[in-house]
Amino acid sequence: MRKVTAFLRGDRRAVAGAAVFTLIACAVLLAPVLAPHTTTWSDGGPFSPPSADHPLGTNGQGQDVLSHVLYGGRTSLGMALVVGTGTTVISVVAGLVTAFLGGVADEAISLVVNVVLTIPSLPLIIVLAAFLPPGTGTIVLVLVATGWAFGARVVRSQALTLRRRDFVAAATVAGEHRRRTIFVEIMPNMASVIAAYFCGQVVFALTAGSALEFLGLGDADQPSWGTMLFWAQNDSALLQGAWWTFVAPGLGIALTASALALVNFAIDAATNPRLRVARGAAARRPRGFRRATAVRRG
């Protein structure tokens, strides 16, 4: 694990991703300080383009877009982090339990996981959310309920691989309690996999949650990046040429998502040495089909 953190520290992608994410998180947390207006203020005139007064323009209701992006980010990021944490916990528990119970329980849960994975998630999420009262709580509930399956499968296969390794076998032979084996011997060795999965889940929750809000299944009065896009679509901002109303929240989602994807990417590379491109001279030496020319005359 220490090696992984050391590698990440040296990986430009991870550093860039973490920096962008931290920047966004700070801006959103400091919304009361940074935002020029409150979210209820609406005297800017509909669809005014970006100006000194309104750096990101105003929306169809004459509200300041920058303020909405900052305050809305709190809802969006908060929701994504809650869902990310929730699904990760469920995935880890479900994955470890199935891996260690084995037998019928494993088969049954694996079947459920595979079935859930095969059923397309978004339609299910939309229909589920449509049956419940619209709101952020509904979105969190629905996303947690449907989002854990893939992680459970990843954790399960990782745990099965780890269980076959010597140190786990040694712990078992040494008479350690099974629960202890799982949490003391195996969990720490999966830290990077779980971290990567968590990043992926936050991205999933952010985009899926925003999609639900965009479709009008969220709380339309609670500013968030998704509801901003919902209003932009509803107020025909596109046809009015008011690009700033959807570009600002959309970029918020996209930047957060790609920042976390970068971190995820780097963790992946750190834990899978085959994918790592060596630095220095070797990194520039072509591989594969240029191998035939790998002759350097002294």
Next chain:
Amino acid sequence: MAEPLTAGTTAPPTGLLSIENLTVDFHTPRGTARAVDGVSLGLFPGEILGLAGESGCGKSTLAMAVPRLLRDPAVITGGRVRLGDGDGDGVDLLGLSDEELRRVRWRDIAVVFQNAMNALNPVLRVEAQLVDVIRTHERTGRREARERAARLCGLVGIGADRLRAYPHELSGGMRQRIAIAIALALRPRLLIMDEPTTALDVVVQREIIAEVRRLQERLGFAVLFITHDISLLVEISDRIAIMYAGEVVELADARTILDDPAHPYTRGLLASFPTLHGDDTRLTGIPGAPPDLVDPPPGCRFAPRCPSAHDRCRAERPVRVTVGDRDVACHLYGPAEVTP
């Protein structure tokens, strides 16, 4: 780094293949490891030359350097690999363009890899893998190529019906026979066999060895046969080269190596395998481990493990010289003083 070499170590110009002073470096994060260090070795047409040594001694690297099949961290950094063309100096394979090299590959030099399961393409039928190499190098119709594929199968003792099979549907021995059939498809002059029987059980191993011998006598190609199992070489080779830590330390006729090994390492290697005829000799391993090639010992590389090592061995690198009917690189033999 280049060591002075005595004239007797390079192959005569009539040879099929002449490796001269070949050096291969591995660029590792810890530094450069010289996996093949100025090796010179010659092959005559139609002979079987065995190349033996512990794993990691550079024997496969040396062999793969000939058709330039080395992979990324390995780079050929010096020397020549001349392929004889009957008269004159032959061509230096290291100087060929990619396209020229592509034409030489398999037509002149074919390779049989260690594990045919991995070396055969899992998603193509055996026939397709035979036909594609024939049709790439020769102007042949699909039908004629198929007929030739069937004949090649027969040559290695496999029914033509197996041509429609995928590699995973064949047994290990059959796969290796197919690999040999593919290798012989273009009647190459040189066959490089990189531990071709290691993945097989002993009985199949013997069958394959006998098969190679038989085919070689019939078709007259030369073989560079690489193995860590020196007892196999004794059966099949005309000459044997022993490699240690990137160098050829002894080179002689198979009988000479077997009956009268000169280099202490060769003796150790022979002692670690039971002889075929069940002689009641005690098996003794060689104590210690091969040196770190990023930072090799200053003198003879075998000195730290050598039972006969003396002060000079730890200080000065021995040069390969011809002693009687063999070449050997050891201070126990050859000139008492070498002052380069």
Next chain:
Amino acid sequence: MSFLLRRAAFYAVAGFVAVTLNFLLPRLMPGDPATTLFAGYADQLGPDDLASLKEAYGLSDAPLLAQYADYLRSLLGGDLGTSLSQFPTPVTDLIRDGLGWSLLLGTVSVLIGFTAGTLLGSFAAWRRGSRFDTLVPPLTMFVGSFPYFFLALLVLYLFAVRWQALPQGHAYGMDVAPGLTPEFLGSVATHLLLPATTVALVSVGAWVLSIRNTMIGVLDEDYLTMAEAKGLRTWRVMGHYAARNAILPTVTSLGLAVGHVFSGQLLTEVVFTYPGLGNQLYAAVTTHDYPLMQALFLMITISVLAVNFAVDALYAALDPRVRGAATASS
């Protein structure tokens, strides 16, 4: 063929789960299911209509199991209920048109995404560490992290509103009559271009990464060295030896990805008012047309399962080792 049989059995189970879920959803929600279902329409529909709707929907005082049996029976008869927003049209009539458009859009965008991803990913792996390799995969990943509906809005704004280069929505122009005429097909193609590109752009990053990573593994395989040793021409080595093998693991994940792409496609359809299942689902959600919504969910799920099975068949065709073998591939 046992591989395909096993997969078919699995999809049957998955389909059955979806069908059951569909049955349980309205009944598991808090409150009286009938009230929830028809809440938005209580005023428009008379009590008689409501009663008949309730019956058609299988909501009775009968025990749950009996209701379930009823529900399965009408499903088998092809009866998915009656639309509320376009009462009394059967939802199957509404869905039929949407399914065609969705399949067209889905097929085209997956083909574009997969082909482009395979080419870019292979090339990145072959030139590992090159400028191409350090730029292109991260770039496609960046675009891949855009939410579908955001990229759709962006593309729609730029190409259709700002530059007016392509139509703003719908599947074909109002001025052409449907039929196998060049005008109509051309109109369909221009209307397809923006939504298909959007879906392909978002999904291509995953393909690039997947192909690149498996290709790097394949390049280390002995059969690739042997192919080079055989002196085969580069295109043959790339195609029959490297790509054929590198595509296999990606094809197994293709099935899984089809579900994701379909999800994204639904949102893209909404933005482009493309008359597929996604747009209909959106309309059903906004009009609280629960019967239509549920029927769409079933239809989408079954389409995805069918596509998954097709992908498995493709996998079996590409990899001789899984055909009839006992290899699990879940």
